[in-house]
Amino acid sequence: RNQEDGETPGVVEEKVVKVNGDIAIRRYNKGRFLGKGGFARCYEFTSLDTRKVAAAKVVPKASLAKARAKQKLMSEIKIHRSLHHPNIVGFEHFFEDNENVYILLELCTNQTMNELLRRRKRLTELEVQCYTMQIISGLKYLHTHHIIHRDLKLGNFFLSDKMEVKIGDLGLATRLEHDGERKRTICGTPNYIAPEVLDGKQGHSYEVDIWSLGVVMYTLLVGKPPFETSDVKTTYRRIRMNAYSFPDHVPLSEQSKSLITRILVTDPSKRPSLDEIIEHEFFHQGNVIPKLLPPSTLACPPSSS
Numbered sequence: 206r207n208q209e210d211g212e213t214p215g216v217v218e219e220k221v222v223k224v225n226g227d228i229a230i231r232r233y234n235k236g237r238f239l240g241k242g243g244f245a246r247c248y249e250f251t252s253l254d255t256r257k258v259a260a261a262k263v264v265p266k267a268s269l270a271k272a273r274a275k276q277k278l279m280s281e282i283k284i285h286r287s288l289h290h291p292n293i294v295g296f297e298h299f300f301e302d303n304e305n306v307y308i309l310l311e312l313c314t315n316q317t318m319n320e321l322l323r324r325r326k327r328l329t330e331l332e333v334q335c336y337t338m339q340i341i342s343g344l345k346y347l348h349t350h351h352i353i354h355r356d357l358k359l360g361n362f363f364l365s366d367k368m369e370v371k372i373g374d375l376g377l378a379t380r381l382e383h384d385g386e387r388k389r390t391i392c393g394t395p396n397y398i399a400p401e402v403l404d405g406k407q408g409h410s411y412e413v414d415i416w417s418l419g420v421v422m423y424t425l426l427v428g429k430p431p432f433e434t435s436d437v438k439t440t441y442r443r444i445r446m447n448a449y450s451f452p453d454h455v456p457l458s459e460q461s462k463s464l465i466t467r468i469l470v471t472d473p474s475k476r477p478s479l480d481e482i483i484e485h486e487f488f489h490q491g492n493v494i495p496k497l498l499p500p501s502t503l504a505c506p507p508s509s510s
């Protein structure tokens with residue numbers, strides 16, 4: 206039992222029924238443990254036929270006993286497999302065996318932005334401009350396809366080997382069937398959850414992703430989330446009260462504080478659209494915004510030259 210989370214390594218077999226009725230077997234080597242979420246775990250899977258490596262989310266069927274859990278997983282798969290965008294994690298395919306459901310996704314070898322911030326403590330404004338532009342591009346694609354992500358956070362932004370940002374984990378995503386539809390289920394991650402989701406009265410829509418984007422920008426620039434406290438109840442109260450501030454010891458431009466203040470407003474109808482965010486002066490401070498950052502910035506700030 207030499208894997209970090211006590212799972213044994215091994216080969217996973219996928220039975221494929223071909224059009225002529227023959228059964229083919231695809232084999233994968235279950236490799237390195239990448240992380241976990243709930244009952245599911247994520248591993249590097251290498252296809253023994255094609256040698257292609259993927260990030261495989263392995264969901265134990267035991268955790269899918271309740272109809273609700275099965276519906277949620279099928280909804281995540283149905284939504285994710287329909288998406289094709291450079292800033293959304295690619296969906297390869299899914300299959301099941303007796304024990305698990307396996308979802309094979311695009312492997313992003315530079316981990317998540319959680320690990321990035323843990324290593325760097327805080328990012329420069331240039332880096333936040335670059336990463337936020339990519340996240341907004343992926344988010345525009347989701348919203349244009351009537352999908353709300355509902356769980357945007359650093360742990361769900363994956364960095365490819367080329368340092369592109371890929372939005373992942375569509376586990377809480379939902380598709381709006383008609384314009385004006387409001388969702389009511391309370392969901393999200395405490396630090397990033399929008400006030401209207403906590404309030405629950407008017408329902409919520411695309412604006413919850415705009416709120417989370419503001420929380421992400423603040424967290425990258427300051428080094429910790431704006432409403433974070435030692436317990437969730439207090440965090441929720443601070444979110445509802447809009448109680449956050451910019452610490453004096455972090456030198457932030459007026460443009461960055463102005464944009465975050467514009468986004469983190471309690472009334473969802475008062476938040477800027479994605480197009481209005483891109484037009485904000487934070488992205489037009491005179492410097493060229495690079496399309497991609499060099500991998501060296503995983504460890505240290507980009508050279509000011």
Ligand SMILES: COc1cc(C(=O)NC2CCN(C)CC2)ccc1Nc1cc2c(cn1)c(C)nn2-c1cc(Cl)cc(-c2ccccc2C(N)=O)c1
Binds near residue numbers: 239241315361363
């Ligand atoms: C080589 O590539 C990677 C290395 C590492 C790495 O070295 N992590 C170490 C951090 C320190 N600890 C001590 C040991 C592990 C992390 C992510 C990688 N890449 C990667 C991960 C990916 C994806 C693409 N690429 C995609 C797509 N999903 N996940 C992913 C990641 C995590 Cl942490 C959890 C979940 C996850 C598991 C269950 C339920 C839901 C989820 C969910 N968030 O979707 C999914």
